[in-house]
Amino acid sequence: MIKRTVTILIILAWCILSLPTVQAEERLPSEYQVKLAFLLNFARFVEWPKDAFADANSPIILGILGDDPFGTSLASIKGKTIHGRKLLINKFKDVDDIRDCHILFVSSSEKNHLSRIMPFLRQAKILTVGDMRKFAQKGGVINFVVENDKVGFEINVDAGKRAGLQISSKLLSLARIVRDSQ
Amino acid sequence: MLISMATTGVALLISGAALIFNEMVSYRRSLVNSLTVQARITGSNSTAALSFNNPRVANEILGALSAAPNIVQATIHTREGEIFARYLRNGERVKPISPPLKNGYSIAANSIVVVEPIILDREPIGTILIESDLRELLGRLWWYTTIMVIVFSGSLWIAFLLLSRMQRAVTSPILDLVQVMGTVSREGDYSVRASAWNDDELGSLAQGFNEMLVQIQSRDRELELHRRQLEQTVASRTAELAEANKQLQRELVERQRAEEQLQRYSGELRDINDELKSFAYMVSHDLRAPLINIKGFASELDLALKDAIPLLEQSLTSLCGKEREQVRCALQQDAPEALGFISSSVTRMDALINAVLQLSYMGRREIRLETVSVMTIVNSILQSLRHQLEQRSVTVTVGELPEIIIDKMALEQIIGNLLDNAVKYLAAERPGRIEVIACEEADGTTLRISDNGRGIAPGDRGKMFELFRRGNCPDTVGEGMGLACVKTLVRRFGGRIECESEPGVGTTFSVFIPKQSDSGKEYQ
Numbered sequence: 001m002i003k004r005t006v007t008i009l010i011i012l013a014w015c016i017l018s019l020p021t022v023q024a025e026e027r028l029p030s031e032y033q034v035k036l037a038f039l040l041n042f043a044r045f046v047e048w049p050k051d052a053f054a055d056a057n058s059p060i061i062l063g064i065l066g067d068d069p070f071g072t073s074l075a076s077i078k079g080k081t082i083h084g085r086k087l088l089i090n091k092f093k094d095v096d097d098i099r100d101c102h103i104l105f106v107s108s109s110e111k112n113h114l115s116r117i118m119p120f121l122r123q124a125k126i127l128t129v130g131d132m133r134k135f136a137q138k139g140g141v142i143n144f145v146v147e148n149d150k151v152g153f154e155i156n157v158d159a160g161k162r163a164g165l166q167i168s169s170k171l172l173s174l175a176r177i178v179r180d181s182q
Numbered sequence: 183m184l185i186s187m188a189t190t191g192v193a194l195l196i197s198g199a200a201l202i203f204n205e206m207v208s209y210r211r212s213l214v215n216s217l218t219v220q221a222r223i224t225g226s227n228s229t230a231a232l233s234f235n236n237p238r239v240a241n242e243i244l245g246a247l248s249a250a251p252n253i254v255q256a257t258i259h260t261r262e263g264e265i266f267a268r269y270l271r272n273g274e275r276v277k278p279i280s281p282p283l284k285n286g287y288s289i290a291a292n293s294i295v296v297v298e299p300i301i302l303d304r305e306p307i308g309t310i311l312i313e314s315d316l317r318e319l320l321g322r323l324w325w326y327t328t329i330m331v332i333v334f335s336g337s338l339w340i341a342f343l344l345l346s347r348m349q350r351a352v353t354s355p356i357l358d359l360v361q362v363m364g365t366v367s368r369e370g371d372y373s374v375r376a377s378a379w380n381d382d383e384l385g386s387l388a389q390g391f392n393e394m395l396v397q398i399q400s401r402d403r404e405l406e407l408h409r410r411q412l413e414q415t416v417a418s419r420t421a422e423l424a425e426a427n428k429q430l431q432r433e434l435v436e437r438q439r440a441e442e443q444l445q446r447y448s449g450e451l452r453d454i455n456d457e458l459k460s461f462a463y464m465v466s467h468d469l470r471a472p473l474i475n476i477k478g479f480a481s482e483l484d485l486a487l488k489d490a491i492p493l494l495e496q497s498l499t500s501l502c503g504k505e506r507e508q509v510r511c512a513l514q515q516d517a518p519e520a521l522g523f524i525s526s527s528v529t530r531m532d533a534l535i536n537a538v539l540q541l542s543y544m545g546r547r548e549i550r551l552e553t554v555s556v557m558t559i560v561n562s563i564l565q566s567l568r569h570q571l572e573q574r575s576v577t578v579t580v581g582e583l584p585e586i587i588i589d590k591m592a593l594e595q596i597i598g599n600l601l602d603n604a605v606k607y608l609a610a611e612r613p614g615r616i617e618v619i620a621c622e623e624a625d626g627t628t629l630r631i632s633d634n635g636r637g638i639a640p641g642d643r644g645k646m647f648e649l650f651r652r653g654n655c656p657d658t659v660g661e662g663m664g665l666a667c668v669k670t671l672v673r674r675f676g677g678r679i680e681c682e683s684e685p686g687v688g689t690t691f692s693v694f695i696p697k698q699s700d701s702g703k704e705y706q
Contacts, residue, residue: 034235041233044303082303153234170230174239 032069034151035144036077039129042142042153043082043103045171046127049164052102059086061100065117066093066107069131095120106130106140114138125164137181141165145176154178186349190341191334198330205326209319213252214287214294217312220250221298225310228258229302232266240267248272252314254293258300259283259309266308283309292316355384359391372399462542466535473535477528484521487513537663544667549589549674551698556583556593556629560618563598570605576614583620586627587698592671597629599664600691604633609686626677626696637685646681668693 029037043060053060060082068074068091080087092098095117104126110117111132118139121128128140135143136156141163145152155175160167224243231239240258244267247253255277256269263283270276287296293315300308362376372395376388491513498506560580564571571578586593601616608614614634621628638646647669672679676696683689 038234041230041302044233045230084304168230170227171234174230174234174236 030073031146031151032071033073035131036070036073038144038151038153039103039105040077040080040082040087042127042129042171045168046160047083047166047168048102048127049125052125052164053085057085059088060102061088061090063090063092063098063101063104063126064107065095065098065104065110067109069107098124101126103127103129106132106135108132111135122159122162127163127165128159136178139180141167142175143178152176156180186345187338187342190345191338194334194337198334202323202326202330206319206323209322210289210294213314213319214289214296217253217294217296217314218287218298220247220253221256221296221310221312224256224312225258225298225300225308228267228310229300229307232258232260232300232308233302237267241269243267244269247312250314252318254313254315256310256312259311261306261308263309277313279311283311285309292320352384355388359384359388362391366395372402459542462538466539466542470532470535473528473531477525477532480521480524480528484518484525487517487521541663541667541670544592544595544670547591549592551587551589553585553587554590554593555585556597556620556627559590559594559597560601563594563601567601567605571614574605574608574614576605576608576616579615579617581617581619583618584622584627586695588675588695592674596668596671596693597631599668600631600693603664604631604635604689607635607689608633609636623694626694629693629695630690631693632688632690634688637687637689638681638683639685643681643683647679 039062043062064070074089077087078089090099090101092101095113098104098120101124104121104124106117106121106128108131114132114135122139127142128135130136130140130143132143136154136159139156139159139162141156141159143154143156145154153175154177155167155172156178157167157172158180224247228240228243231237231243244256244258247256247269248271251271253269254271254274257265257279258267260266265279268276283297285297285299287294289295293313295311295313297309297311299306300310359376362374365371365374375392375395494509494513498509501509557580560583564578564580570576597618601618604616605614612634617630617632619630619632621630647665669679672693672695675698677694679694680692681689682692
């Protein structure tokens, strides 16, 4: 009897809550939408060395290495500006393709090629953002972490210094700080 | 004292209130400023938490606001307005926040709310709201008011002490001055002096007052002197005037007396004149009756004598021849001759009396003034004298003659007599020439009648206007009344008659007749 009542109550509760949640799901951003927004926000809390840009008007370039997980969401960030610079998006299939780039999103599709990619990235003055385990520990600057359905991130302060980037303490206060560990 | 205290009190009160008001306003402004700064700092600190959707960190950041006990609550809102993080002071309940958040600050009765945008990379990513209570403001207000009341009462008390001390120094000279002024104005005594005090404004005031008093006193003295002099002058002038007046009065009285006397004399004269006139009239009138008797009885005697003569002739025969001759001579020659003398004398006497009558009539006749043409009168007189003029072949020249206002009959008498005389006394040995001219003057007319007759001897000139005087010549007739009559008439008109004459050359009579007023004034 009690079991049945509880079951009915749960069904009722689901019925009541289901409608708003459906609507909420439509409205709530997906994981990669959040990550894309985070990418942009990272850039806002990071300062590049002066020689990273040709002049005051040159654009800031977001590179995507590997498979593009964002899909149509990329269209939504078109025309945005960061630090007063126009944002351009460049997609690279291979690490050798990488040319002028300020932010590089390393897709999870590249996790098996890290040993080939990282030596190059360690030398470059690029804010690298990974989407795979141990990316930061392996020398990436920022790495996305998903815990309890919430998007968080790790920051390798050493990697940031290496890349000549100044990362805001506000950003650091939100991140899990990691160090290089081969 | 009261005024000073009130003034001081009001000044203190106003300045205190202004100070407090200013303090409150500036404190409130600084509170708003500090809240705004806090909101900006907190907002800026929470940009990362907000942009990376980390309410936990945002709440931690907001929690730092607990260091400011006046902040009641603080919230961070997303761009869409939803509450992202919230801070509440210990023991505070959640207060509703009205949804449309407007940047800036708003002040309610007991709270200040500051709303600031949270900006990241020039883009608003959310809003921060901080609400503070006014506990500190009210506390400060209370504190200031207390301080002010203490300062106010203390200042007033000190002011009171100072004023009462100073009043003595200030008011006693003034009171002294007032007393002196009172003495001056009440008793008019300018000799009093205010005691000069210290060498300050009051001292110079007293000194100035004293100088003024000195000046007034000297003016007063001078004025008194002038007044006395003036009085003396006035008194002496008044005395002179009175004297002159008295003299004038005396003279007036004398003059009046003289006038009265004159009038009396004039009256007496008039009476005498009237008496004379009536006397002349009476004499001439009454004398005529006996004359007529004499004349009548003389002729009666003549007739009787003539009747008696034949009878006497008869009776004379009885007498001797010599006696007869004597009687005859007496009766026929002496008696008629005497009778003829008597008769002619009586006739002459009658003529004389007639003339006197006429003269007295002229003197009494009423004058009737009218406008008379002198020319007409002269012509009519010459006409009546024409026979004589032709007989003596006299040339008469008549000049331009005016019209004058006068009694016509009197003028006829005057001119007639003068012309008659001129003709009568012409020289027999040369042809006669008579001239009549007139001379108009401002106040009258002068008629001039000239002849080339015998003239009048200087010895006779004084007598010629007298009654019954006649020129010394046997060949003329007249009663000697003409010139007397002319003079009488001319005098009645206020005129005068003058005569220029040279024996053997001629005579000129000038008659001045003044202008007669129509009112018919009569000259006596």
